[in-house]
Amino acid sequence: MAPQPNAVRDRIAARIVGRELELELLMAAIATGRDVVLEGPPGTSKTTMLKAITNEWTVSLVLAEGNAELTPAKLIGYHDPAQVMRVGYNSGTFVDGPLVQAMRQGGFLYIEEFNRAPEDTLNALLTAIADRSIAIPRVGVLVAQPTFRVLASMNPYDNVGTTRLSTSIRDRLCRIEVGYQDALCEREIVTLRGGIDAADACAGRVVNDAVALTRATRVHDEIRQGSSVRGAIDLCFIAIELLHQRGLDHTADGYSSTVLDAMLAALSGRISIDEASGATPASVLREIWENHFVLAEALAEPG
Numbered sequence: 001m002a003p004q005p006n007a008v009r010d011r012i013a014a015r016i017v018g019r020e021l022e023l024e025l026l027m028a029a030i031a032t033g034r035d036v037v038l039e040g041p042p043g044t045s046k047t048t049m050l051k052a053i054t055n056e057w058t059v060s061l062v063l064a065e066g067n068a069e070l071t072p073a074k075l076i077g078y079h080d081p082a083q084v085m086r087v088g089y090n091s092g093t094f095v096d097g098p099l100v101q102a103m104r105q106g107g108f109l110y111i112e113e114f115n116r117a118p119e120d121t122l123n124a125l126l127t128a129i130a131d132r133s134i135a136i137p138r139v140g141v142l143v144a145q146p147t148f149r150v151l152a153s154m155n156p157y158d159n160v161g162t163t164r165l166s167t168s169i170r171d172r173l174c175r176i177e178v179g180y181q182d183a184l185c186e187r188e189i190v191t192l193r194g195g196i197d198a199a200d201a202c203a204g205r206v207v208n209d210a211v212a213l214t215r216a217t218r219v220h221d222e223i224r225q226g227s228s229v230r231g232a233i234d235l236c237f238i239a240i241e242l243l244h245q246r247g248l249d250h251t252a253d254g255y256s257s258t259v260l261d262a263m264l265a266a267l268s269g270r271i272s273i274d275e276a277s278g279a280t281p282a283s284v285l286r287e288i289w290e291n292h293f294v295l296a297e298a299l300a301e302p303g
């Protein structure tokens, strides 16, 4: 008997923190044969959700990175020149690209940074999306397995923008927005991915501070794009290790300066400073750290 949709949904949800609505929409779209673009900044569960769904469906997730080098031949595949020289063209000389792989296997083709792929590549994809089949030169027409889907992702902060996509592409895709999750979910993600022991008070404080500091990078005036939850996960790992090496805990005097050291290592390469601002990643992070620790503590202890 086919699994009950609710049981499938519950199993997928068990692997993911929050995202109830996004998962519900994504699964409804995928289950009914739709192709989808997920629009959201880095680190907002796009790959995590797709991995959970493909794992549950036991289909493959075939990745392709959308950049200028993703030519139609890279996406579809090509005849291996050395083989062609030896035996001439035949179906065995064709090296499948990710699109053909996904169509043959009935997998999900996942193109990240979709809007950065060249236009002729997107046009080649268009036929596969519309027809669920593709004509491969000197091989023949390949009809996709029924579970074949096209998923794409786009970062709304990307200055290449979404307007680059032609209306004929946009008209064939559903769009699901994935924004940053709330602090509660992010603390849960960091605890999960950081292997944090819930009973450890010091680690618990580090998780709270790491998430708060990371989130502050997303609303700072001089930062164009702040850090994702990946930054909070790394900040947490580094801070806990540094505290351990320095023999400190969350009540020690050196706690907040240790968090600053970890924060600079974890976040300075991840944030993009606004071009008009004269600030540096380190100066902006230090300011965020001061606001979080020094001002917050001053407010907590007036006088």
Ligand SMILES: Nc1ncnc2c1ncn2[C@@H]1O[C@H](COP(=O)(O)OP(=O)(O)OP(=O)(O)O)[C@@H](O)[C@H]1O
Binding pocket: 015, 016, 017, 018, 019, 040, 041, 042, 043, 044, 045, 046, 047, 048, 049, 112, 153, 189, 193, 229, 230
């Ligand atoms: N909702 C979530 N539940 C559990 N873990 C999550 C969740 N969201 C993100 N993560 C964790 O955060 C990290 C980044 O998530 P993920 O790879 O899914 O982001 P993404 O949206 O695909 O980012 P990118 O656009 O950079 O590819 C992973 O380590 C993942 O395990």
Ligand SMILES: [Mg+2]
Binding pocket: 046, 047, 048, 112
């Ligand atoms: Mg991803």
